[in-house]
Amino acid sequence: MLGKLYDRALDGERCWIRHADGHVQRLPVHSWLGGPRADAVFDRAVVGLCSGPTIDLGCGPGRLVARLVQRGVPALGIDQSATAVELARRSGAPALRRDVFAPLPGTGRWQTVLLADGNVGLGGDPWRVLQRAGELLRLGGRCIAEFDSAVRGVEAGWVRLESSRTIGPWFRWASVGIDCVTRLAEDVGLVVADIHPIGGRVVASLTLG
Ligand SMILES: C[S@@+](CC[C@H](N)C(=O)[O-])C[C@H]1O[C@@H](n2cnc3c(N)ncnc32)[C@H](O)[C@@H]1O
Numbered sequence: 001m002l003g004k005l006y007d008r009a010l011d012g013e014r015c016w017i018r019h020a021d022g023h024v025q026r027l028p029v030h031s032w033l034g035g036p037r038a039d040a041v042f043d044r045a046v047v048g049l050c051s052g053p054t055i056d057l058g059c060g061p062g063r064l065v066a067r068l069v070q071r072g073v074p075a076l077g078i079d080q081s082a083t084a085v086e087l088a089r090r091s092g093a094p095a096l097r098r099d100v101f102a103p104l105p106g107t108g109r110w111q112t113v114l115l116a117d118g119n120v121g122l123g124g125d126p127w128r129v130l131q132r133a134g135e136l137l138r139l140g141g142r143c144i145a146e147f148d149s150a151v152r153g154v155e156a157g158w159v160r161l162e163s164s165r166t167i168g169p170w171f172r173w174a175s176v177g178i179d180c181v182t183r184l185a186e187d188v189g190l191v192v193a194d195i196h197p198i199g200g201r202v203v204a205s206l207t208l209g
Contacts, residue, residue, distance in 0.1 A: 005161040005168040007083035010061060013163050020158040020170075027161065032117065033087075034063035043067060045198045049144045049205060050075075052111025055136060057100040057129070058119040062088025069093060078104060101132055110136045115145040116203075124156040124172030131188040134208060143190060143206040147178040149197070154180060178202045185209075 009015040009029050017025045031038050047067045052074075056065050059077025061084050068075035069092060077088050077095035088095035098104060100122065113133040120126045133143040156174035160167065176184070178195065181204045185192050194205040 003161065003168045003171075005163060005166050007081055008163070008166075009161065010081070010083045010087060013165075015161050015163045017159050018162050024162075028117075032060040032063065034061070034066075034091075038063065039199070039201070042198050042201055045196065046114070046116055046144065046146075046203060047071065047073075049142075049196065049203065050112045050114060052141075053106065053109070054112040054114055055104070055106065055110045056114040056116070057133070057136075058115070058117075058122055059088060059093070059095055060084045060117070062091055062093030062095050064114060064116055065093035065095065066091045076105070101128070104136065107136055109138050111138060111141045113137055113141070113143045115143065118146060118148065118175065120145045120147060120176050121154075121156070121174035124174045126154055126174055126176045126184055127187055130184060130190060130206070133206075134188055134190055137208055139208055141208060142193065144203060145206060146201060146203050147181055148175045149178055149200065149202045151175045151177040152179055153177050154184075178204065181206075 015027045054075040056077045059065050059079050062077045065075045065077040078098050085095045085097040113136050122129050158170045159173045160170045185206050189209050190206040191209040193207045196203045
């Protein structure tokens with residue numbers, strides 16, 4: 001759904017996100033790619049919250065999966081972008097090119113499901129994303145999901161990627177406030193075990209209820 005422009009953004013083309021109301025946001029590609037401009041404090045903290053076999057849904061170029069593997073944590077990244085999966089594999093991160101809602105290996109057996117960089121809002125439907133995380137988890141497993149500390153409730157809408165040369169297709173995305181984590185988790189049979197503020201960002205640790 002992010003389309004070819006996302007692949008080109010990963011290849012270095014300068015892109016931005018346009019929201020349906022017209023406002024635009026920088027696409028944080030440098031942070032996704034890791035390296036000196038990434039949020040190293042956040043990445044280190046999130047990786048420290050993952051234990052046991054970990055699946056990263058919407059892993060992008062796989063910086064978190066690569067770090068997990070380096071720490072000896074078995075990890076797999078899932079992403080629908082061919083370029084993201086290629087970059088992930090090149091950095092030593094095992095990754096599969098799949099839709100996170102399609103059949104995935106190890107369903108019901110993962111110890112940790114990771115949803116970083118706002119991926120709880122994939123497809124504009126955090127309920128569907130968290131339900132999917134719950135299906136992938138084993139009993140006693142945890143979903144480590146980043147929420148938005150500046151947003152209230154669920155702000156779902158249409159967005160598209162743009163560059164100076166191309167305009168991508170509209171797709172659904174949601175920004176999900178940490179204020180509604182308890183309600184969202186309850187709705188899909190998860191329980192909030194912990195909230196971890198990390199710098200200006202926030203991650204929730206959710207267990208199977
Ligand atoms: C906001 S970016 C997150 C980047 C990523 N966590 C990282 O560290 O680079 C969202 C990612 O989710 C992927 N994605 C979006 N919808 C997906 C889906 N239904 N199945 C698999 N991947 C998806 C996109 O291709 C993109 O790489």
